[in-house]
Structures are given as C-alpha cells and as structure tokens.
Amino acid sequence: xxxxxxxxxxxxxxxxxxxxxxxxxxxxxxxxxxxxxxxxxxxxxxxxxxxxxxxxxxxxxxxxxxxxxxxxxxxxxxxxxxxxxxxxxxxxxxxxxxxxxxxxxxxxxxxxxxxxxxxxxxxxxxxxxxxxxxxxxxxxxxxxxxxxxxxxxxxxxxxxxxxxxxxxxxxxxxxxxxxxxxxxxxxxxxxxxxxxxxxxxxxxxxxxxxxxxxxxxxxxxxxxxxxxxxxxxxxxxxxx
Amino acid sequence: xxxxxxxxxxxxxxxxxxxxxxxxxxxxxxxxxxxxxxxxxxxxxxxxxxxxxxxxxxxxxxxxxxxxxxxxxxxxxxxxxxxxxxxxxxxxxxxxxxxxxxxxxxxxxxxxxxxxxxxxxxxxxxxxxxxxxxxxxxxxxxxxxxxxxxxxxxxxxxxxxxxxxxxxxxxxxxxxxxxxxxxxxxxxxxxxxxxxxxxxxxxxxxxxxxxxxxxxxxxxxxxxxxxxxxxxxxxxxxxxxxxxxxxxxxxxxxx
Numbered sequence: 502x503x504x505x506x507x508x509x510x511x512x513x514x515x516x517x518x519x520x521x522x523x524x525x526x527x528x529x530x531x532x533x534x535x536x537x538x539x540x541x542x543x544x545x546x547x548x549x550x551x552x553x554x555x556x557x558x559x560x561x562x563x564x565x566x567x568x569x570x571x572x573x574x575x576x577x578x579x580x581x582x583x584x585x586x587x588x589x590x591x592x593x594x595x596x597x598x599x600x601x602x603x604x605x606x607x608x609x610x611x612x613x614x615x616x617x618x619x620x621x622x623x624x625x626x627x628x629x630x631x632x633x634x635x636x637x638x639x640x641x642x643x644x645x646x647x648x649x650x651x652x653x654x655x656x657x658x659x660x661x662x663x664x665x666x667x668x669x670x671x672x673x674x675x676x677x678x679x680x681x682x683x684x685x686x687x688x689x690x691x692x693x694x695x696x697x698x699x700x701x702x703x704x705x706x707x708x709x710x711x712x713x714x715x716x717x718x719x720x721x722x723x724x725x726x727x728x729x730x731x732x733x734x735x736x737x738x739x740x741x
Numbered sequence: 742x743x744x745x746x747x748x749x750x751x752x753x754x755x756x757x758x759x760x761x762x763x764x765x766x767x768x769x770x771x772x773x774x775x776x777x778x779x780x781x782x783x784x785x786x787x788x789x790x791x792x793x794x795x796x797x798x799x800x801x802x803x804x805x806x807x808x809x810x811x812x813x814x815x816x817x818x819x820x821x822x823x824x825x826x827x828x829x830x831x832x833x834x835x836x837x838x839x840x841x842x843x844x845x846x847x848x849x850x851x852x853x854x855x856x857x858x859x860x861x862x863x864x865x866x867x868x869x870x871x872x873x874x875x876x877x878x879x880x881x882x883x884x885x886x887x888x889x890x891x892x893x894x895x896x897x898x899x900x901x902x903x904x905x906x907x908x909x910x911x912x913x914x915x916x917x918x919x920x921x922x923x924x925x926x927x928x929x930x931x932x933x934x935x936x937x938x939x940x941x942x943x944x945x946x947x948x949x950x951x952x953x954x955x956x957x958x959x960x961x962x963x964x965x966x967x968x969x970x971x972x973x974x975x976x977x978x979x980x981x982x983x984x985x986x987x988x989x990x991x992x993x994x995x996x
Contacts, residue, residue: 502745502746502749503746503749503750503753504749505749505752505753505756518764518767518768522771522775526775534883535883537881537882537883538880538882538883538884568881568882569791569792569985569988569989569990570792570989572881572990572991573792573793573796573797573799573800573989573991574796576799576800576803576991577796577799577800577803580799580803659807659810659995659996660817660879660996661815661816661817661960661961661995661996662807662810662811662812662815662995662996663810664815664816664817664818667818673877673879673885674885677883707757707760710760710761710764711756711757711759711760711761712760713756715753
C-alpha cells in the first residue's frame, strides 16, 4: 500500500522556487555588466585556454551595449536574492532543519561513496536520512556560496564605504574574480542538480513542489507493527 | 483497508492538484511580473532618463539606503606613487569636442547665485593648498587603474571662497565649457575629503584628453562622475542634470 510522507516544508519549497528565477536574473544581468569589460581568461603557462566569453556567446544571448540595463536589474534583484536567502537560512535555524543539512564528520568520507554509487561504480550507497552525505555538502556549500556572492558583491558595489569587506575579499580585483567564479559555480551546480533531479524521478521532484512523497510499503497488517515505523524514514530511493 | 487505500489515493490526487495548480499560478504571475518589468516604459527625458521607470525608482531607493553608510571617515585606499599608471587610460572625450580650445583663456565660473558669478583663473586655483591622491580609479564598465592626481580639495575650495551657504544645499552641478558633459553630485560626496579639483596628473599639468586645465577627481564615485574640463560649478537643492544618469545609469553611482 501507499503512504504519504511529508518531506519538504513550505518555507523550503517557497525559497527554492523564488531563488531559481531570481538567481537566473542575477546571472543574466551580471553578464550584461561583465560584458562591458570582459577581462577574464583561463591562462596556463601563457597559453589562453578559454576566454570568458567568446564573441558568439554574447551574440547568442543578445548581450550587447546593455551595461546600464544590467546594472539597473542587478542592483534591484540583489535585494530579492539577499532577502530570500536570509529567509531560507532563518527557516533552517528556527525549524532545526539545519541538522539534516549541515555535513557531519562522516559526510566528507561518505560523499565519495555516494558519488561512486551514483556513477554506478559501487553497488550500495551509505545509509542516510533526508539528505545523503553528498547532498549535505552540496546544499550547505550553495548557501555559503550565496553568502559569498553577497559579500563579494558588496565589496565591488561599495568598495569605499565597505572598505573592510573589500579588504577581507583580498581587494577590489580579487573580489571581482571571486564574484565571477561563484557565478560559474552556480552554473555547474545547476547542471549537476538538474541531472540528479531527473535521475531521482517524479516522486522526488514532486516533493519540492507539493512537499510530500508517496512511499510504497508492504501492508501493515497489525497495529502493533507500527513500532517498526521509524524504518520508513529511510529514503528507499537514495537520491533526491 | 481498501477504503483506507483509496482514501490515500484521493488524498494524493487532491494534494497534487492543489500544489501544482498553485505552483502554476505563481509561476505564471512571476512570469507576468517579469514581462511587465521588462517591458515597463522608459522614463521621460528629465534629470534622469532612459531607464525603465520601476528600475529608476529602485535605484533611487537603493541610493537612500546606501547613503546611510556614507561617511567622511571612509576613505578610498591610497597607493604609493610607484604603483601609479604611467599610461593613464582615456575612456571618453565627451564634452571636450571644441577644436582649438585654449587653456590660457579658460575661466571657471562658480555660480553663487543667479546674479552672482565668481570667475576664477588657474592662478587663483593654484594659489590654494595642493593635495595629491594616488588611488584606484574605478570605471562603471568594470576596469580600474591606479592613478596619480593633484589639485585642490573641493572642501578647501569651498571654505576659501566662502561658499558655506551654497554648500548647505544638497547638490553640486558641474559642466564642461560647451555644456555637452555635465554631472550632478550629492553634497556629502562633493565635500568628501578626497574630492579634488585636479590640475596635475603624474606631477605634470593635465593634458587636453585628461581634462585640462581643471577636472574633477571624486574617488567616492565611478569614473562617469569625474568630469573633465570644468567650466561651471553650481549649487542646488534639486538634482542637477547628469549626462550618464540620462543614459539609464544610476544617478548616485557612489562607491
């Protein structure tokens, strides 16, 4: 028989789905700004391997001569990005959800086993509760990255008034590089995240919209067996 | 048991329906909100222009918020002279178009009141105490360069010429002699101890491309506010016109 298991709180789902378009707008408007002086390259031993970004990239996204627009959007949506992130962190603290999210000592070792399992190299995944070790690391890192974007962003936005933030970021130049690198990080996170969500399937996807999962359990014939219920908390899918 | 099972099925269906409908409605409204914002009308030509009206409101609100953090004690970082660029970047010549401009004939007009204009020449300005600054000049486009400038601090200029009553107003406006480039500055930024009316770069008189004979160096603002070749200085309680704010940029543009 099926049972309904509550999984994600409303606050988590709300902030997740608000963040998605807001972050997309931040990245897009950030590119409009970056375009004005596209200075970054990956250079090793004097060889430029990649230039952020090839001209075709800008043309494809229609990113030309739109610096003023980019800044106007960026410095408007930054407020939503910050407030939404703040609300999410507040929710995890107040609800105690952080306990499921922050990596444990064992997480760093276990995360490799999760990765090997996901790549079908290892047959079994380590036991887990709501989030596996790799997820704990990923979902905590992304919050730290979000904070990093705000921090490095302020360092670039008001380098005189918040000179100490700029100093902590290693100066104006380095703050810009960090701010840019974090954005590259979001894009990579997004790609892996989407692949994992597709692989995890419908039940998991629904839980981030509707909040619950449906679990198939062998019939519970006699009420006394309900003492075994804690076992149900293990997520049989292993992925989310 | 059977009944229980079908109850659960019904419950799942009901909750799926409610959640996904809500999700779809909210997504559609978010998309609608975005389209509204993206297609929002541009401002009419005024003190500021060419930004989407709601975004201009947001810029002005952000200015109000971030002005709370402004302080004369927050100074731009300065560098040793050896780090100053020898080849100082020229990004724009807007306002410098007039061919045959003669720095010798140049005069600075300080509009103290409608009928009270103070006319000054370079000797008057050079007679005031000279201040040097070597700082990281930041362009709104994203580049920056360590540059070495020298001239008279605006605050010293104001006190020497007894412009106290003018400096109680909220804004300063500056224009090139041909009025083609102009900036508006909030008074606290103009009176910041690092704001300089500069006449030297790397220890030499300014070249024409860098705004000879006198230009503004205001490290608490982006480069767009650092007007070259000052012709007129005026004071006002209303925002003076600003060249780049009329191209959709933030009026404040403070760092």
